[in-house]
Amino acid sequence: MRRPNQPVDVNSGLNRALTLIELVVVVAVIGILAALLLPAISRAKHQAQRIHCVNNLHQLGIAVQNFVAANHAFPSIIAGTNSENPGSWMGQLERGGFDVSKPKTNFLAEGVWRCPSAQWGKGWPPHTIPACYGYNGFGTGGNHTNALGLHGQFISGSALFAPVGESEIVKPDEMMGIGDSFSGGVFFMRTEFKYRKPFPRHQSTVNVMFCDGHVESPTLKFVFEDTSDTALVRWNRDHQPHRERLTP
Numbered sequence: 199m200r201r202p203n204q205p206v207d208v209n210s211g212l213n214r215a216l217t218l219i220e221l222v223v224v225v226a227v228i229g230i231l232a233a234l235l236l237p238a239i240s241r242a243k244h245q246a247q248r249i250h251c252v253n254n255l256h257q258l259g260i261a262v263q264n265f266v267a268a269n270h271a272f273p274s275i276i277a278g279t280n281s282e283n284p285g286s287w288m289g290q291l292e293r294g295g296f297d298v299s300k301p302k303t304n305f306l307a308e309g310v311w312r313c314p315s316a317q318w319g320k321g322w323p324p325h326t327i328p329a330c331y332g333y334n335g336f337g338t339g340g341n342h343t344n345a346l347g348l349h350g351q352f353i354s355g356s357a358l359f360a361p362v363g364e365s366e367i368v369k370p371d372e373m374m375g376i377g378d379s380f381s382g383g384v385f386f387m388r389t390e391f392k393y394r395k396p397f398p399r400h401q402s403t404v405n406v407m408f409c410d411g412h413v414e415s416p417t418l419k420f421v422f423e424d425t426s427d428t429a430l431v432r433w434n435r436d437h438q439p440h441r442e443r444l445t446p
Contacts, residue, residue: 244315244400244401247313247314247399247400248315248400248403248405248415250314251313251314251378251399251400251405252405252413252415253310254310254311254312254313254330254331255331255376255405255406255407255413256407256413257310258291258295258310258331258376258407259375259376259407259408259410259411259412259413260295261292261295261296262295262375262376262407262409262411263411264294264295264296264297265290265291265294265295266364268294269282269283269361270363270364270365271361271362271363271364272348272361272362272364272367272375272409273287273290273291273294273295273333273348274287274290274348274350274359274361274362275287275335275348275349275350275359275384276358276359277290277350277357277361278353278354278356278358279356280356280357281357281358283361286384287333287335287348287384288305288306288311288329288384289301292305304327306327306328306330307327311329311330311331312330313330313331313399313405315400316328316330316382316399317399318382322382328379328381328382328383329379329382329383329384330378330379330382331376331377331379331386332376332378332384332385332386332387332390333347333348333349333375333376333384333385333386334347334348334373334375334376334377334385334386334387335347335348335349335385335386335387336349336385336387337433337434337435337440338388338433338434338439338441338444339388339389339440339443339444339445340443342359346433346434346435346436346440346443347433347434348362348375348409348435349362350362362435366435367409367435368435369431369437370408371408371409371410371412372408372431372432372437373408373431373432373433373434373435373437374406374407374408374409374421374432375408375409376406376407377404377405377406377407377421378399378400378404378406380399386406388422388433389445390422391418391421391422400415402417402418402419403415403416403417404416404417404418404421406421425441427439430444
């Protein structure tokens, strides 16, 4: 208790508070820590998304192996309603690989079909779902009649395309089957990354499932730009580079 007439120290309260300079220093330190931590947090987020995507492709790989075991063939790019496995390759895989008898209308927007890193530009038609993963239908190059990938051979206007047989894949462990679709299309194509200028979702890598079901994350340059035999044979079921089909 203060005695009567005892002088009052007007600075006693201020000594217990932060000065303006101290406050500025604290804010600066917090800013520096945030600047150091944010890139690490961002990298951790991207890494988690990449792992999620790889796991999706692992599950798709299991579905492909289930389909091949039952049919001795891979899904064709699209089959007619009167065929044994009708619909798009994704629908065929849902029914014949995941054993989903009646796939949801929007199954491409969820579960293993959805990559958390995928980003799409504007301009998509209403009620259209971009595909996060594309099918290696054409191989190094070609069209609907001479595709070197998993597209399948044309049968008729009603049956559409016959599936590629299991025995037609010379090196399943070295042929890419499904990979990141950078533009939202249903094909995984060597020309897609060059001409459509898509968003590279996993920094400098691309997640790819091979025909034997295993998954790799090679660099974008190796998959889409490298013209060595080692890079090119991965696109084609006959395990040949087919350099003559490269676009100039």
